[in-house]
Amino acid sequence: MKKLRVVLVDDEIMIRQGFRQLFDWEAHDCEVVGEAADGMEAAAQIDSLDPDIVIMDINIPIMNGLKVIQLSRIKHPDTAFIIVSGYDDFSYCREALRLQITDYILKPVDYEEFGVCIDNLKIALFQRKSTEETAEPEERVINSIVRYMQNHLAEEISLSVLAEEFHFSTQYISQLFKNEIGVNFLAYLTNIRMEKAKKLLLSTSLSIAEVSEQSGYSDYRVFTKVFKKSEGITPSQYRRDFLEK
Amino acid sequence: MLRMEIALFIVLAFIAYIYFSAEKKHTPLHRTFSVLLVVTLLHLIFDGITVYTVNHLETVPKLLNDTVHRLFIGTMMLIFFLFYQYIAILVEEETGKPRRLDPGARVYLVASELGDILLPVHYAVTPDGNYSDGIHVIFCYISVAFYFLLGTGLLLANWKSIQKKKKMAIIIATLIELIVTTLQGFNPTWLISGMGITLITLAFYLILENPDILRAELTEQKMSMLYLKSQVNPHFLYNTLDTIRIQAQLNGDKKVAGLLMKLADFFRLSVKVNCPMVALDDETQLLEAYMELMCYRYPELNYRYDVDPEFGGVQVPNFILQPIVENSLLHGLKNRGYRGEIAVSAQKTEEGNLEICVCDTGSGFADGKKAEVDNMLLNYSKQEQKLTGNSIGILNVQKRIKLMCGREYGLWYTENENGGVTAHILLPMEEEK
Incomplete structure (x- = not known):
């Protein structure tokens, strides 16, 4: 890259x-x-x-x-x-x-x-690029992996789960993320989980615990912590700030 | 007529009592008013005495009668001078121009007082009552006219630069002076000069010298000083802290850098929210920044925060958690060498309210302290508003909760089974509309 x-x-x-x-x-x-x-x-x-x-x-x-x-x-x-x-x-x-x-x-x-x-x-750059590429008949591996992740967000996703699903070694998949997107696997996963959570917070009236569940966090405390770290504010503040303004 | 003088004296004495017992600034204006009050009270005494003596010319010795009259007229002219002086200082305060008429007024005062002592007193005897007249009294009228002209002259010359309220005070005073003097002039037996003087003094008092107004001005001044002191530009503060932090980190000191970061966070949060009600989340953030710093300073101190994020949007009075926690630290955990834990939790009560608990593992209440605190929190409204002391923080929290949420809500303390105390804060479960 x-x-x-x-x-x-x-x-x-x-x-x-x-x-x-x-x-x-x-x-x-x-x-x-x-x-x-x-x-x-x-x-x-x-x-x-x-x-x-x-x-x-x-x-x-x-x-x-x-x-x-x-x-x-x-x-x-x-x-x-x-x-x-x-x-x-x-x-x-x-x-x-x-x-x-x-x-x-x-x-x-x-x-x-x-x-x-x-x-x-970088993730945003990658996502923009991959939507431009969807016309290609042969899909690249990384694209099918991220699509799989997107569709199974509420479940547990780890490198080993992906390795099993796509029949590659965990090291290979890990390297794939680094090479194709420029970020590590976990950063990518957290990013799309947060995006999902943000979408849910703004477009639904689900409780924080439910949003947390659906974005792949079984413990809302962990979710709140991760969310705060990535967005600077707590999930409920996020919801409030946007609905207010 | 003697009754009127007594009534006026009592009213004015009462006002003088209020005035002198109140806190005020010591400016030339207030000093002049103080002198005016004292002289007027003296004047009213002489006024009362002359009203009696002038109508008992046969029984009262002439020397006594004359002396009292001279004192009566003398104080009256002094009062008119003081009225002028008061107006002149008022105008000077407003315009900043020096009082150039003062020497003239003083020379006239000395001349008239000399005349008062030296010129003979003459009494007119009429069926309606007796009064003094002749050269002595004419001097008096001239004095009134002289100071009246000086006062109105000052007013008209500076009409535009005087504040409306002060202008009104001067106009009312000079109008009373004019009307009462005219009435007295045409009806010499009325003897209403004392009333006129009292009314003018009252007018100044009510409009300009009222202790409530003065106190308000004084508090405002104090507040603005405090305000200025606390108003270091927050951006200057964060930016400087940030520069120091980066320098520390460049020098390889990650710990110092981390602490400075948290300190900057704490400052940012504590000046950011200046509205009376904030979301619980905002309170929590501030508390977290505070506790992280405290836990760093005291490594054996622990902090646990366990509140359902669903409550994050509940509106609570600003700045209530940090004082409570600080109180727990200073009065509970400090005695244990800051070894222990502070846990903040929250639950919904059966009535649907929000109860926040701040539980510490400190030393608990000393003997009798619990009753004292209970009593203070129960009778929060009767407590003196002290600006220092141990309990000022929690008392202030209690007052604000009661004021902003209602009397059914508030703060109370319980003792834990295994040592330490728990602060309970009951609040309405209301989200922002």
């Missing part, structure tokens, strides 16, 4: 340095190719480097981060923007959603959680 190219935008050098050195870009198949400290510089860097991912602070000098995204969107439709902001403010979130940003994370940034964010991005 080709490495994803990243540009870091933040007016504080310490924050950029933290991102650069403390997050394991290598392990996530990424490399930092550029940095910018203000809006103008950011726009220029994005234009010249055409990165896959831009880590963007909102409150930066000369031109704010949202403006930069707005400007760059047209020329770089495939670039993923991840907003990193100290502002837990709904008006910013709304604006950011309109600009189709990939993720919105709050400072202070936990670099472990940031890895989940990159994983989700």
